[in-house]
Amino acid sequence: MVALASLDRAESGRDQVSLHLALLAMTNNIGYAVAVGIVNGLLQLFHYQAGAPEGNATWAVIGLGLVLPAFLFIAAAMNFVAVLLLPLGGMTRA
Numbered sequence: 456m457v458a459l460a461s462l463d464r465a466e467s468g469r470d471q472v473s474l475h476l477a478l479l480a481m482t483n484n485i486g487y488a489v490a491v492g493i494v495n496g497l498l499q500l501f502h503y504q505a506g507a508p509e510g511n512a513t514w515a516v517i518g519l520g521l522v523l524p525a526f527l528f529i530a531a532a533m534n535f536v537a538v539l540l541l542p543l544g545g546m547t548r549a
Contacts, residue, residue: 456475456476456479459475460472460475463475493523494519494523497518497519497522497523498515498519500518500522501514501515501518501519502515503515503516
């Protein structure tokens with residue numbers, strides 16, 4: 456963050472550190488909201504109901520513990536393959 460603020464100050468001549476920190480806080484909050492939404496959606500996928508009998512909650516949490524790591528592993532593997540296949544040398548900064 457400090458390097459980005461220094462680079463922006465050098466290029467624009469204005470000190471906008473507070474703007475960069477506000478954007479960082481906003482993206483953190485959006486990330487938290489998306490994470491809660493994904494977990495809530497996955498719990499609904501496994502028919503989780505708060506206050507339901509013990510067996511219902513157990514299977515929902517087990518399903519969440521199996522599906523979410525599998526999804527993240529597959530997404531990471533696809534990202535790794537994409538990085539290997541895409542030519543990164545042709546990209547230059549304007």
